Amino acid sequence: MDQSSAVSVRRAGAPAVLAATGALAVLVGVAFSGTAAAVALGDPGAVVRWGLPVVETLTELAGALTLGALVLAVCVLPRRAPAPDAGDRAAREPRPGAAVADGGAYARSLVVAGVAAGAWTLLSVVHLVLAYASVAGSSPTSPGFGDELALFVTQIDLGRSLLTLTTLAAVATVLALVVATPTGAAWAAALVVVALWQLGQTGHAAGAASHELATSSLFLHLVGAAVWIGALGALALLVGRLGTDAAPAVARYSTIAAWCFAAVALSGVVNSIVRLGGWEGLGTRYGALLAVKVVLFGVLGLLGLVHRRRTVPQLVGGRAGRLFWRLALVEIAVMGAVSGVAVALGSSPPPVPDEPSADTSPAYLLTGHALPPEPTGLQWVAQWRWDLLMAAAAVAGIVVYLRWVVRLRRRGDAWPWLRTVSWLLGMLTFLWTTSGGPAMYGHVLFSAHMVQHMVLAMVVPIFVALSAPVTLALRALPGRSGQLSGDASRGPREWILTLVHSRVGTFLANPIVAAVNFAGSMVVFYYSPVFEWSMRSPVGHLVMVVHFSLAGYLFVNALVGVDPGPTRPPYPMRLLLLFATMAFHAFFGVALVGGQSLLAADWFGLMGRPWGPSAIRDQQLGGSVAWGIGEIPTVVLAIVVAVQWTRDDERTARRSDRRADRDGDAELDEYNAMLGRLADRGSGPSA
Incomplete structure (x- = not known):
């Protein structure tokens, strides 16, 4: 043979x-x-x-x-790679001595x-x-x-x-x-x-x-x-x-x-x-x-x-x-x-049989879990119910980010340590929000659910956007074309670039679209059956977490982030967009505070809690949470925008000073000459 x-x-x-x-x-x-x-x-x-x-x-x-x-x-x-056109054939020619993809x-x-x-x-x-x-x-x-x-x-x-x-x-x-x-x-x-x-x-x-x-x-x-x-x-x-x-x-x-x-x-x-x-x-x-x-x-x-x-x-x-x-x-x-x-x-039958629990309380019948104790400051930290997928994502995010930072440092490139700290805080906050107190109480209290939602949509994205994970990935990950000549396959770096520059990615990253998605999807979510679906279904809960985390990141990245994607507006427009979005957000919170119609009534209204406020009172409290928590990230984002604006003005001033040192401030001289010509032209007829 x-x-x-x-x-x-x-x-x-x-x-x-x-x-x-x-x-x-x-x-x-x-x-x-x-x-x-x-x-x-x-x-x-x-x-x-x-x-x-x-x-x-x-x-x-x-x-x-x-x-x-x-x-x-x-x-x-x-x-x-597909056969190149005549115009870019030379750019795609294999490098001398490089291995060529088959x-x-x-x-x-x-x-x-x-x-x-x-x-x-x-x-x-x-x-x-x-x-x-x-x-x-x-x-x-x-x-x-x-x-x-x-x-x-x-x-x-x-x-x-x-x-x-x-x-x-x-x-x-x-x-x-x-x-x-x-x-x-x-x-x-x-x-x-x-x-x-x-x-x-x-x-x-x-x-x-x-x-x-x-x-x-x-x-x-x-x-x-x-x-x-x-x-x-x-x-x-x-x-x-x-x-x-x-x-x-x-x-x-x-x-x-x-x-x-x-x-x-x-x-x-x-x-x-x-x-x-x-x-x-x-x-x-x-x-x-x-x-x-x-x-x-x-x-x-x-x-x-x-x-x-x-x-x-x-x-x-x-x-x-x-x-x-x-x-x-x-x-x-x-x-x-x-x-x-x-x-x-x-x-085979396991030692712990797949049999229904003997707990017949309303909370267990609805959620599949025993009712947690009445929430206190300590319980918000002590209560944990692990969401394996979200916890694995957070841990993997920490490991991958740190590996990329180490890779940059080994080749002599610097990466700001504040960005690394920001990423760690973001992932740890995400872990707590999806597996800690907010996850435990978010299934039985509307107000706790609103805490979880606000942290996912407004707090975690600030940490993530300021840590610039996409920028780090593009710097740390090797490109496929550098590994194998003529290779048009997509590794992690190529997939990131594809998503960032795709039509869908460009559209969603647009600051106005990101703001509308951030604020509008919240109203659609809570005033539609999707809200109760996210309570009853693990898939719905996963969709909620992914959507609002991503929507928050796109909005924050359009305002203060450094990752590629959006065409960011001037700083005054950023502040205007921020305050307009947060005003809509505050209006949503006020509507919940004054509302008398219970959302997801077949869920929160039948929980049978022996502690805490009534379902409608808790919902109104949740509106206060949405209003109050939204104010703090707004102030933080406004401060960051203002700081970036100031630094941008300082960089512009330094560039102007360096240019003036090089050419004797030719731009100012030209401007003064133009004013002189205008003055001469204006005084000519009268003379």
């Missing part, structure tokens, strides 16, 4: 190894846990009992391969994504059928099964979720096969992430304790594992087409894999704590399966470390095939085993 044939066999064997090890591991796992044993009543049959976990494993692996291949197209694989695997990665998404869709259909058969305790061949299945996918939450997931997989199939650019691949990848979010909502009973923490940790786990496993599987399929792109592609994947490792580890620890309930849970069959998964996960981490330190540097020499496959095939096999064990864990 020649070398090309061997590479083709290896490429075809990668998904087979992944599927085979996953199926074998899940069969061993469910046999060990006993979840596939026959039951006396409502037994769906051996095909369903044993087939469901296998199909579920294969479905998740197909979804992972889909997302992984799309991630490669979004930000990993080198991509050849780009041969880029288009194929989208084909891999499309085929994997097609398999994902078909497996999702089979999974849907077997899932209902297991829930109903009936065989798919039993009479009336089809009619019952139709009711399941239209009337039952689990059925609707699985049908939505199948539909999203089908749409992703079409989208992956028709797109050809990193932007199109990013939209397709976002669709797959939405599908994984839908899958994460089915992994924990809605009425069980710690539901939000369990589902958010499961979502983070699914996305991290899917990108990690899927991208490596896709690279294995494409290795024969990488050519000279092997070294940069694997190096870029290695960085992503490190972040995925951290995400999977963090979410796995949180999910284990929620489901084990204590150290005694490790003595159960569920605990034994979890221990196996942890060991396999540790092996994956070691293999990844070896890849990063030994294989990646050697790929520069061009020996892509053998070096990559030396560890990749073993890593893929272990990944398949981990996926199988994970599905077996999900199919």
Whole structure:
């Protein structure tokens, strides 16, 4: 067998190894846990009992391969630039001696994504059928099964979720096969992430304790594992087409894999704590399966470390095939085993069962959490309920920002320490707002919710805008064209520039649009069903946090920021825009103070609090909070604008002085000469 044939066999064997090890591991796992044993009543049959976990494993692996291949197209694989026009051909000529991007695997990665998404869709259909058969305790061949299945996918939450997931997989199939650019691949990848979010909502009973923490940790786990496993599987399929792109592609994947490792580890620890309930849970069959998964996960981490330190540097020499496959095939096999064990864990009853809590208080029935104690100054600091996604984002933001600062300092570039302090304060404030007292009480008190909203929209953005994260990123991140000549792929720096200079980004960053969005969206939010949706749905809450944090940043950045994007108006116009926006903001607060109609009445009005003011009185207090908190950031922003205005005048004066020293103040002399000519012209006729 020649070398090309061997590479083709290896490429075809990668998904087979992944599927085979996953199926074998899940069969061993469910046999060990006993979840596939026959039951006396409502037994769906051996095909369903044993087939469901296998199909579920294969479905998740197909979804992972889909997302992984799309991630490669979004930000990993080198991509050849389009043929240049005659005018800029010289500018795009490869540098002498520089490595040139091949780009041969880029288009194929989208084909891999499309085929994997097609398999994902078909497996999702089979999974849907077997899932209902297991829930109903009936065989798919039993009479009336089809009619019952139709009711399941239209009337039952689990059925609707699985049908939505199948539909999203089908749409992703079409989208992956028709797109050809990193932007199109990013939209397709976002669709797959939405599908994984839908899958994460089915992994924990809605009425069980710690539901939000369990589902958010499961979502983070699914996305991290899917990108990690899927991208490596896709690279294995494409290795024969990488050519000279092997070294940069694997190096870029290695960085992503490190972040995925951290995400999977963090979410796995949180999910284990929620489901084990204590150290005694490790003595159960569920605990034994979890221990196996942890060991396999540790092996994956070691293999990844070896890849990063030994294989990646050697790929520069061009020996892509053998070096990559030396560890990749073993890593893929272990990944398949981990996926199988994970599905077996999900199919097994945990030590802490997913059962509804015995708490039947109105607050618990509405929020899913026990009513917190009456808020005091100490409780605002002591009460915490972790939002895993927001907490992970804050910690990752701190780590990435500090790494960029260190990178600048190592190459001798300065970065103001006040900006670093501002970023740290912003992230810590964001962490407290989304997981501390404001998050705890914001679900039961309108006034506390308004505190959370105002801090997210007006306090955190000031810290973030003054820390200039976009400017730091553009200075610290290397460009793709500098790494590989002719490479038109998008790394983090290119994606930031694309977003900043896109039509949507330019429109939203416009100071007037940013001000209208900042003030107007608040009215739309509170006086529409979106407000109650953000209370009842984790997705709605996430949308609220992201929207108002981003809207606040765009508004503040247009006024006092240094990050690129907006065309900032003169300083007097900035002050006028600030005070006009804050006046509208104050009017909103006054309207709440005097209002007698309760917003989200089915939520705050039914909370059943034994402490604190009535719901309508608390809402009026929330209006005072909106008015009062808005005043302090307004004053801070006005001071910053005034200081920047003064410094700008001083810089202009210094430039004028330097110019006068150079040319003898020719501009003033010319101005005086012009006045003299005008005076002579005015006195001519009378003379």
